[in-house]
Amino acid sequence: MLMSEKKVKVCHFSSAHPSTDVRVFHKECSSLSSVGFDVHLVVVNEDNSQKNGVSVHGVFSKGESRIFRFIKTSKNVYKKALEIDASIYHFHDPELLPFALKLKRKGKRVIYDIHEDVPKTILAKFWINKYLRKSVSFLFRKYENYVASKLDYLFTATETISKRFILINKNTITINNYPLLSELVEITNWEAKKREVCYIGAITKIRGIEELVEGVNKSNDVVLNLAGAFDQDMFQQHLKSLPSWKSVIDFGLVNRSATRLIMQGSKIGMVTFLPVPNHVDAQPNKMFEYMSAGIPVIGSFFPLWKDILEVNKCGICVDPENSDEIAKAIDLLLNDDALAKQMGENGRRAVIEKYNWSIEEEKLVQTYRQLL
Numbered sequence: 001m002l003m004s005e006k007k008v009k010v011c012h013f014s015s016a017h018p019s020t021d022v023r024v025f026h027k028e029c030s031s032l033s034s035v036g037f038d039v040h041l042v043v044v045n046e047d048n049s050q051k052n053g054v055s056v057h058g059v060f061s062k063g064e065s066r067i068f069r070f071i072k073t074s075k076n077v078y079k080k081a082l083e084i085d086a087s088i089y090h091f092h093d094p095e096l097l098p099f100a101l102k103l104k105r106k107g108k109r110v111i112y113d114i115h116e117d118v119p120k121t122i123l124a125k126f127w128i129n130k131y132l133r134k135s136v137s138f139l140f141r142k143y144e145n146y147v148a149s150k151l152d153y154l155f156t157a158t159e160t161i162s163k164r165f166i167l168i169n170k171n172t173i174t175i176n177n178y179p180l181l182s183e184l185v186e187i188t189n190w191e192a193k194k195r196e197v198c199y200i201g202a203i204t205k206i207r208g209i210e211e212l213v214e215g216v217n218k219s220n221d222v223v224l225n226l227a228g229a230f231d232q233d234m235f236q237q238h239l240k241s242l243p244s245w246k247s248v249i250d251f252g253l254v255n256r257s258a259t260r261l262i263m264q265g266s267k268i269g270m271v272t273f274l275p276v277p278n279h280v281d282a283q284p285n286k287m288f289e290y291m292s293a294g295i296p297v298i299g300s301f302f303p304l305w306k307d308i309l310e311v312n313k314c315g316i317c318v319d320p321e322n323s324d325e326i327a328k329a330i331d332l333l334l335n336d337d338a339l340a341k342q343m344g345e346n347g348r349r350a351v352i353e354k355y356n357w358s359i360e361e362e363k364l365v366q367t368y369r370q371l372l
Contacts (some may be wrong), residue, residue, distance in 0.1 A: 010090060088111065
């Protein structure tokens with residue numbers, strides 16, 4: 001049994017993630033609270049509350065622009081976090097890097113949770129002038145490296161990101177974003193499922209949603225259960241204007257209970273992200289959640305994803321920019337129930353044995369204890 005840490009106050013803070021964020025709240029904050037840490041979470045535009053033993057502190061912010069969030073909102077989040085006067089501070093957004101340095105100057109222990117390789121994501125940001133992206137990416141990398149070298153610990157969401165930061169700060173550890181075993185989706189009768197596939201997550205152009213919609217429409221009598229929020233109204237309008245949209249059931253943004261029901265009713269989980277730099281080395285949480293739900297996965301043909309899906313025989317990797325290839329993979333699985341069901345079982349077994357949060361939770365807690 002893990003020892004109690006009742007007197008140690010820790011503060012997670014974010015200017016971009018909600019209090020319901022799976023990694024931030026359901027995994028990290030809740031895990032720390034469960035072993036006795038006094039956990040506080042500062043987020044934007046939410047009421048103060050107590051959930052899972054975690055004290056949530058809301059910071060009100062009117063601004064909707066990115067620049068406002070980067071500057072004003074981040075500063076307000078920092079001020080609230082400072083009021084909590086924690087022993088350990090743990091932040092989740094790159095715009096908070098300047099405030100991490102301020103906390104260090106005040107003698108605080110600070111953890112930077114690196115969810116993605118930001119310099120790589122900058123190269124695909126549509127709202128940054130394409131002629132400036134390389135320069136912005138280079139300058140941000142230099143600054144991020146500088147701040148990261150001064151912090152007490154770096155948590156990264158993938159081994160690939162860790163390889164970059166271990167050269168900057170030896171106190172770097174990978175905390176994979178694997179599913180919670182407590183939330184394993186109940187397996188339903190396979191024969192009762194319809195010819196439906198699902199995509200659950202943020203709906204953006206670079207996540208290959210247009211190619212996915214086209215691929216589903218090219219498949220034989222298949223429905224795409226689409227759940228998530230669009231990042232742009234213009235992209236949403238464009239998709240809904242396509243003839244292939246008739247194959248889509250749009251659930252919008254859903255809670256975790258609805259997510260489980262959608263996966264239960266689907267025969268395949270789709271995660272066909274486009275090959276932009278940050279996607280190639282990413283490990284999407286939804287890929288593992290599909291696996292935990294006992295459904296096969298169709299994913300992009302990135303080497304890391306092939307190591308997970310093909311080595312564990314729980315999915316098929318395709319060219320995400322080729323809707324014909326996506327359609328072919330869907331038809332292959334939907335026309336062979338025995339193969340699809342076996343792949344689903346293989347994926348669920350892989351999650352139970354190695355791709356689950358309980359392993360990562362132990363690493364998280366032990367690292368916190370080292371900091372003390």
